[in-house]
Amino acid sequence: MKKYFNIILFLLFQQTFFAQLINHEDVVKVKFSLNKNEGESFIVAKINIISGWYINSYKLPKGSYAIPSEINVNKTNKLTVKEMIEPKPIQYIDKDLGDMQSHHKGSIIMKRKVLINSSSNLKVTGVFSFQVCNEAGKCLVPYEYPFSL
Amino acid sequence: MYTQEEKDKMAMKNSTIDKFAAKKGCPEGYVPDANGVCQKTAEQKKKDKDLQLKTGQTPIPNSNLYQMPKTKEERLKNMEDAKKLNQ
Numbered sequence: 001m002k003k004y005f006n007i008i009l010f011l012l013f014q015q016t017f018f019a020q021l022i023n024h025e026d027v028v029k030v031k032f033s034l035n036k037n038e039g040e041s042f043i044v045a046k047i048n049i050i051s052g053w054y055i056n057s058y059k060l061p062k063g064s065y066a067i068p069s070e071i072n073v074n075k076t077n078k079l080t081v082k083e084m085i086e087p088k089p090i091q092y093i094d095k096d097l098g099d100m101q102s103h104h105k106g107s108i109i110m111k112r113k114v115l116i117n118s119s120s121n122l123k124v125t126g127v128f129s130f131q132v133c134n135e136a137g138k139c140l141v142p143y144e145y146p147f148s149l
Numbered sequence: 150m151y152t153q154e155e156k157d158k159m160a161m162k163n164s165t166i167d168k169f170a171a172k173k174g175c176p177e178g179y180v181p182d183a184n185g186v187c188q189k190t191a192e193q194k195k196k197d198k199d200l201q202l203k204t205g206q207t208p209i210p211n212s213n214l215y216q217m218p219k220t221k222e223e224r225l226k227n228m229e230d231a232k233k234l235n236q
Contacts, residue, residue, distance in 0.1 A: 021175070021176055021179070021187055021212065021213050022176070022212075023174075023176050024176070065203070065204045065205060065224065066204070067203075067204065096219055096220050096221070097218070097219075097220065097224065098221045099221075137219065138209065138214045138215065138216060139214065139215045139216075139217060140213065140214065140215070141178065141193075141196060141197075141200065141213065141215065142200065143177075
């Protein structure tokens with residue numbers, strides 16, 4: 001009986017300490033793909049953010065302190081990295097902070113345009129970098145998801 | 150001194166802790182201590198300071214979360230505090 005009581009106590013103790021540890025993967029899920037077209041191609045990031053959380057937009061308002069979300073591609077002479085494409089972000093002025101907030105919620109698609117110079121043995125690698133925060137003003141540390149396509 | 154039975158029990162208990170920590174894991178920048186509790190690495194503590202300096206966000210104790218400042222003044226104060234810590 002004492003053994004079971006100890007196990008329950010141990011599990012409760014662990015839960016208390018683990019309760020405040022959140023993995024990025026539990027909040028933001030990203031699926032990467034490479035859309036090859038003639039002339040221009042896109043690295044596509046299908047991003048799914050759980051309810052109550054958001055990531056910042058790529059383009060941030062002037063003077064913003066936020067960490068932008070971005071698809072960074074490792075340089076190679078087989079491709080030329082072009083601009084980022086993102087959906088229209090949610091924007092509003094935070095009266096207390098006195099600056100414009102710009103972020104994305106829910107399911108979104110962000111793209112990075114690339115020009116493929118040579119398709120032979122092409123391997124596109126890089127990271128999706130972001131910071132995720134919730135509506136209570138709590139954030140996880142800025143993070144990167146690597147991809148290899 | 151412990152009897153063999155007690156040693157076995159302790160080994161089993163430690164093994165359970167290890168399995169639990171391994172299953173649950175610690176987020177990047179954290180390592181489990183002897184009790185299986187995730188603790189920040191020195192590198193992560195440095196990252197915390199850098200983040201505070203850049204954004205004014207401060208680490209929340211016993212978690213891997215950071216609190217956003219609520220006001221412009223709080224942000225500036227947090228950034229100033231991080232600057233002092235780096236000096």
